[in-house]
Amino acid sequence: MPKGIAVIDMERCKGCGLCIAACPFGVLGFSEQYNSSGYNVACMVQPEKCTGCTICAQICPDVAIEVYRKETAKGAA
Amino acid sequence: MPMVETRIPEGYTKVFTRPEALSDAQYTYCPGCHHGVITRLVAEALDELGIRGRTVGIAPVGCAVFLYRFFNCDFVQAAHGRACAVATGLKRANPDLVVFSYQGDGDLGAIGTAETVHAANRGENITVIFINNQIYGMTGGEMAPTTLPGQRTVTSPGGRDTRLMGYPLKVSEMLAQLDGPCYITRQSVHDARHVGLTRKAIVQAFRNQLEGKGFSLVEVLAACPTNFKMSPEQGNTWVVEKAMKAFPLGDLKGA
Numbered sequence: 001m002p003k004g005i006a007v008i009d010m011e012r013c014k015g016c017g018l019c020i021a022a023c024p025f026g027v028l029g030f031s032e033q034y035n036s037s038g039y040n041v042a043c044m045v046q047p048e049k050c051t052g053c054t055i056c057a058q059i060c061p062d063v064a065i066e067v068y069r070k071e072t073a074k075g076a077a
Numbered sequence: 078m079p080m081v082e083t084r085i086p087e088g089y090t091k092v093f094t095r096p097e098a099l100s101d102a103q104y105t106y107c108p109g110c111h112h113g114v115i116t117r118l119v120a121e122a123l124d125e126l127g128i129r130g131r132t133v134g135i136a137p138v139g140c141a142v143f144l145y146r147f148f149n150c151d152f153v154q155a156a157h158g159r160a161c162a163v164a165t166g167l168k169r170a171n172p173d174l175v176v177f178s179y180q181g182d183g184d185l186g187a188i189g190t191a192e193t194v195h196a197a198n199r200g201e202n203i204t205v206i207f208i209n210n211q212i213y214g215m216t217g218g219e220m221a222p223t224t225l226p227g228q229r230t231v232t233s234p235g236g237r238d239t240r241l242m243g244y245p246l247k248v249s250e251m252l253a254q255l256d257g258p259c260y261i262t263r264q265s266v267h268d269a270r271h272v273g274l275t276r277k278a279i280v281q282a283f284r285n286q287l288e289g290k291g292f293s294l295v296e297v298l299a300a301c302p303t304n305f306k307m308s309p310e311q312g313n314t315w316v317v318e319k320a321m322k323a324f325p326l327g328d329l330k331g332a
Contacts, residue, residue: 005089016109016302016309022269039108055269057093061113061309062104067093068085 004052005068008042012064015039019056019065025049028056096120098129102146109309111299111316112140114266115208115275116147119179122279123150126287128175133167135160135178137185140214144179158189161196164203175286177204182223183213186248190222193248200257200291204282207248209263210299211320218304222246225323230304245323249296253329260285260293260331263324267300267313271326285331293331298324 006027008019013035019042020028029045044050052069098120106112123129129150136144138157145152155163160178168176185193185207196203212230213219220230220237223245227236253261260282264275275297282293298320300312307315 001086001088004092005085007085012103014108018109018309018313021310021313052092054093058269058272059114059266061106061108061110063095063099063113063117065093066091066095068089069092071088071090 001070002048002050002052003070004050005047006044006050006052006056007066007068008044009064009066010035010041011037012062013039013041014062014064015041016061017042018059018061022055022059024053024055025051096124098123098149100147100149104147105143106140107301107303109300109302109312110140110214111210111266111297111312112208114272115206115297115299116141116144116179118266118272118276118279119177119206120148121276122283125280126283128283128287131173132175132177135164135167135176135180137178137180138215139181139184141179141181141208142215158184158187159192160184160189161201161203161205162192164205165196165199165201168201168203172202175204175283177206177283177286179206180208181214182207182209182211182221182248183216186222186246190246190248194252194255197252197292197294198255198257200259202286202289202291203293204286205292205294206279206282207294207296208299209248209296209320209324210301211245212301212304214301214304218301223248223324225319228319247324249294249324249329252294258292258294258330259290261296261329262294263296263298263326263329265298265316265321265326267298267316296324298326 031043057065219232302312
């Protein structure tokens with residue numbers, strides 16, 4: 001199980017690719033899918049590498065990303 | 078617009094979500110526009126300080142003109158450039174309100190220079206968020222006062238010629254010379270670290286107002302990939318390599 005999960009709202013994503021460039025682990029990439037506005041949306045192409053660092057969500061101009069992180073024994077890591 | 082349903086396995090906690098001060102409305106900004114990040118940071122600041130219920134924002138004329146749709150707080154749409162004047166009236170009439178304006182460089186640095194300079198000089202107890210993207214975005218990419226020397230725009234197709242068109246207007250440096258303002262800073266949102274610094278600056282600017290310290294202005298360098306005719310990533314590079322050279326980051330007054 002990955003340490004983190006980035007959930008991308010397909011309808012909010014405008015396919016700018018800033019999250020893809022910002023992710024330090026190469027988790028994100030363009031999907032083959034297009035939303036109702038015609039944007040090629042981002043998705044997790046290597047979900048197992050996600051650490052839940054929230055950099056993609058910090059950089060996303062459309063607030064389309066929500067990030068979940070795995071709880072550890074110490075509490076939220 | 079409903080959030081797309083994704084099943085999250087058990088044992089995960091949400092560590093990043095949309096701030097409450099933002100409505101569900103989709104931004105009308107172009108893909109890759111830094112306005113979106115800055116709008117979110119303002120909303121996060123309102124949430125963090127718990128002041129959403131008594132905040133009134135002033136929307137400018139420009140790309141952020143629909144700001145009242147994006148925020149879950151009260152808004153006034155000011156005439157072009159007059160946001161600081163409207164904010165002055167609101168704040169003086171009702172000092173309990175938290176009043177902020179959110180303006181671009183065409184609004185604050187061109188048509189609204191007089192209102193901004195005088196509001197700053199009077200030390201009005203308001204917060205101003207100034208987005209400097211070195212171009213007129215909404216109207217189609219004309220040269221702004223903040224356009225860099227040599228920068229190509231639709232009205233300076235050969236690049237901005239400083240002999241003919243003057244130099245970039247350094248609004249923050251200009252205001253930092255005055256005695257009125259308490260906090261003038263310039264930030265950027267091209268990477269996650271700078272997004273964090275900008276967030277801190279915006280929270281500080283609101284805190285100054287809550288403490289009655291006076292005029293605070295946070296200038297944020299931004300890219301306009303659409304009118305720069307660049308990809309969003311190249312826009313980030315532009316901010317680092319060009320904009321930050323002409324407009325160095327940092328606190329210009331107060332902290």
